[in-house]
Amino acid sequence: xxKLKSKHLLGIKDLSIEEIELIFDTAKMFKEVLxxxxxxxxxxxxITIANIFFxxxxxxxxxxxxxxxxxxxxxxxxxxxxxxxxxxxxxxDTINNILVMKVDMIVMRHPSAGAPHFISDKINASIINAGDxxxxxxxxxxxxxxxxxxxxxxxxGKKIAIIGDILHSRVAISNxxxxxxxxxxxxxxxxxxxxxxxxxxxxxMIENDIKKALKWCDxxxxxxxxxxxxxxxxxxxxxxxxxxxxxxxxxxxxxxKDIIIMxxxxxxxGIEISSDVAxxxxxxxxxxxxxxxxxxxxxxxLLSLNNNQ
Amino acid sequence: xxxxxxxxxxxLDITINRxxxxxxxxxxxxxxxxLIGLQPRGIFLQNRxxxxxxxxxSIEVPSGYxxxxxxxxxxxxxxxxxxxxxFMPYLVDNKNVIIIDDVLFTGRTVRSAMExxxxxxxxxxxxxxxxxxxxxxxxxxxxxxxxGRRINTLTSQKIIVNLTEQxxxxxxxxxxxxx
Numbered sequence: 001x002x003k004l005k006s007k008h009l010l011g012i013k014d015l016s017i018e019e020i021e022l023i024f025d026t027a028k029m030f031k032e033v034l035x036x037x038x039x040x041x042x043x044x045x046x047i048t049i050a051n052i053f054f055x056x057x058x059x060x061x062x063x064x065x066x067x068x069x070x071x072x073x074x075x076x077x078x079x080x081x082x083x084x085x086x087x088x089x090x091x092x093d094t095i096n097n098i099l100v101m102k103v104d105m106i107v108m109r110h111p112s113a114g115a116p117h118f119i120s121d122k123i124n125a126s127i128i129n130a131g132d133x134x135x136x137x138x139x140x141x142x143x144x145x146x147x148x149x150x151x152x153x154x155x156x157g158k159k160i161a162i163i164g165d166i167l168h169s170r171v172a173i174s175n176x177x178x179x180x181x182x183x184x185x186x187x188x189x190x191x192x193x194x195x196x197x198x199x200x201x202x203x204x205m206i207e208n209d210i211k212k213a214l215k216w217c218d219x220x221x222x223x224x225x226x227x228x229x230x231x232x233x234x235x236x237x238x239x240x241x242x243x244x245x246x247x248x249x250x251x252x253x254x255x256x257k258d259i260i261i262m263x264x265x266x267x268x269x270g271i272e273i274s275s276d277v278a279x280x281x282x283x284x285x286x287x288x289x290x291x292x293x294x295x296x297x298x299x300x301x302l303l304s305l306n307n308n309q
Numbered sequence: 310x311x312x313x314x315x316x317x318x319x320x321l322d323i324t325i326n327r328x329x330x331x332x333x334x335x336x337x338x339x340x341x342x343x344l345i346g347l348q349p350r351g352i353f354l355q356n357r358x359x360x361x362x363x364x365x366x367s368i369e370v371p372s373g374y375x376x377x378x379x380x381x382x383x384x385x386x387x388x389x390x391x392x393x394x395x396f397m398p399y400l401v402d403n404k405n406v407i408i409i410d411d412v413l414f415t416g417r418t419v420r421s422a423m424e425x426x427x428x429x430x431x432x433x434x435x436x437x438x439x440x441x442x443x444x445x446x447x448x449x450x451x452x453x454x455x456x457g458r459r460i461n462t463l464t465s466q467k468i469i470v471n472l473t474e475q476x477x478x479x480x481x482x483x484x485x486x487x488x
Binding site for chain 2: 042
């Protein structure tokens with residue numbers, strides 16, 4: 001397989017194992033490109049990409065922007081707080097106005113689940129979902145799986161615990177799809193109030209005791225408590241959350257097992273994870289950020305092969 | 310399909326031997342030289358060249374290999390194979406680089422290879438070694454510095470390279486007419 005089936009990347013759900021492997025193989029080649037004295041290839045010099053962010057982002061936006069520049073694409077950036085959205089323009093109007101400026105690819109983050117799917121039916125450009133509400137965040141899941149594969153060689157039979165605020169996490173859902181497709185076992189761990197109602201239908205294990213989850217897993221992917229999405233109180237206090245679900249060195253020492261620590265960022269240090277764990281030798285948090293650029297280069301490069309407008 | 314043989318093992322060995330001696334003539338001890346094989350089949354040819362030079366001079370010639378996929382100008386219009394590995398253990402600054410490939414046809418692969426190589430520094434010069442030079446088919450003014458055999462071909466004809474490194478029983482290189 002040399003190509004992806006679709007010209008959009010809307011979620012991991014629609015990707016086949018072969019497509020995920022193709023993205024990984026291509027990302028590996030781009031990772032080598034990023035270690036060269038000149039870290040740039042001319043592959044996307046014919047392509048214009050719009051980064052449309054209706055929600056705040058630091059890492060994802062920077063990572064996409066850097067990946068686009070490394071591929072020699074022309075880029076325009078758009079964020080909703082500085083745009084006509086606040087004047088009442090609809091999503092489709094905004095997108096169509098950007099597209100008439102001859103944009104070939106759109107990287108979009110939106111607070112509503114399904115927003116990129118809605119747009120993808122109506123336009124010719126390729127769409128990459130950079131996070132839609134609490135639904136999917138495919139490039140994050142790809143870079144997470146890629147980082148685990150890089151560290152452990154394979155995901156087959158590996159035990160991955162996703163710990164924290166599952167209810168508000170698009171990273172968790174995309175990760176479940178990706179990890180299961182690649183043959184890993186997935187456990188979700190967090191307070192009952194932060195566990196979505198029908199999540200067990202995904203075929204994942206649910207655990208409310210962090211010690212048990214850590215004893216079980218090879219990799220702990222720790223998620224951020226998304227206070228900005230929590231309109232009601234899901235737990236009494238951050239201190240209590242940290243006490244029951246925070247990962248610190250003392251806890252890991254008790255378990256006495258080498259567990260790979262991941263976090264999609266941004267980290268609330270001292271809440272879901274302590275600094276000595278986030279910065280420890282078992283942490284691959286910074287590798288995740290580094291791999292993010294290579295994964296996004298691979299996705300955009302492969303989608304451009306299907307984008308002959 | 311008409312098929313005629315350009316190389317068998319014996320002829321291939323003689324030609325590679327001759328190419329190696331031409332390289333030794335120009336690069337003597339290969340101190341400032343760097344062989345860069347192009348993925349995929351240029352690497353097989355490069356490895357044979359390195360082995361032969363090693364037999365003659367007892368030196369390990371500095372080498373690397375390059376995949377040109379990300380530098381191609383036709384990757385969106387043509388069926389392009391999956392990107393392969395690049396391995397460049399040396400910077401090319403002030404090196405005399407020799408690009409190695411099996412067949413020179415339109416010259417586009419060599420153009421993209423030169424662009425790729427420039428990303429690893431500024432070479433002193435770049436030479437090109439190919440086993441087969443297909444005359445009258447160039448899209449770009451690229452000529453080989455060393456060639457094994459120069460042949461007249463039609464665009465419709467194809468060169469089939471079967472080497473033992475690819476899993477074939479014997480080395481054979483053919484030219485075919487696609488009727």
